[in-house]
Amino acid sequence: MEPKIEIVNIVATLKLDPMPKPDKILERIPRAKLIRRFHGAMIRLDKIPILFYRDNIIITGLKSMNELDQVIKNAISLLQGRGFNVKIISRQVVNITVKVELGIELNLYEVARKLNGIYDPDYRPYVIARLNGTTLLVSQMGKLVLLGAKSLEQVYNILGKALALIT
């Protein structure tokens, strides 16, 4: 059976010049909400939250890279429409979370040995393996979650290696 791979979430950061201050965002965009805990502002574009902090902007809840491009484009045009004359300095994908379904049952003792991961059912019911700066969680029912990847190539590289070892 072919493994089903699904991107669950992409988190990206964005730096603009000049950085719009959260107070100004709250003033000029009425639908923006205040995030009290971090002194930031949040707006939603097509249900995707964009968080404005003092030194960077965080975009979460994305399902694809195309969606990220689209959201950034929309956010910039929204800001420019509200009198912020901003340019993009840098954009960076911080975290990609991927879910994989293998459709087979796995022996977690063997998986832990092969991936050099940790498995203690008293602590967590899955194997936790660290692979090239990412974390892979493997459950007995053949479901995998990869956390902390920075690019899609990295995701496919790591999953390729891990699946070759597991299956």
Added chain:
Amino acid sequence: MIIYDHRRGEVIDASTGLVVEQHAIDPGPEWRSYRPGARRCHVMYRGEPGALKFFKSLIPRHVYEDAKYIMEKLGLGGRAGALAAIMYSCKRFGVPFNQELLRLGGVDRGRIYRVYRRLLEELGPPPRIDDAVLFQMVSVAVRLGRPWLASMAATIYRRLREKYQGYRPATLAAVALMKSGLPAKEASRLLGVPPSTLSKALKNIGG
């Protein structure tokens, strides 16, 4: 009872005084300082970890010695560090971990498990995960005056462990004891598994 004397790099049998191994790794420095003020130096003079001392009378001696060794090796401190080290040592020696220690320690479980995860990453998973729970099953069966329950439950437990690897050992042990004929209430009380967890596990496992 085996004791690690990490300062001398020896493994000693506490009951007979026999030195089992002499060339264990000695983590101490290769030099000694005879300057009077140097006794206060952290590396030169290390006392018992204070947080671990609190649990000394509540855990077996060999677990205590091992936990102490782990704490010193990894530089752990505080009650969370002590409890995580005790938890790891218990698993290493196949000794049941007394959940009462968590209550006495008064530390948030999340904090303990964060340290415990570090231990797992640094020292590798403990090799005898199931031994503690098998020992617990035997002690429960003996205490109830029905020792034959233990062997039956142990066989069932091993079968379940292979098939249901996501469950905690204590939950599977409670299910195994129930399948061997112990009432659900007793199994949940004696193994410290919440009744709701046990009934959910029974639903999934069947029977």
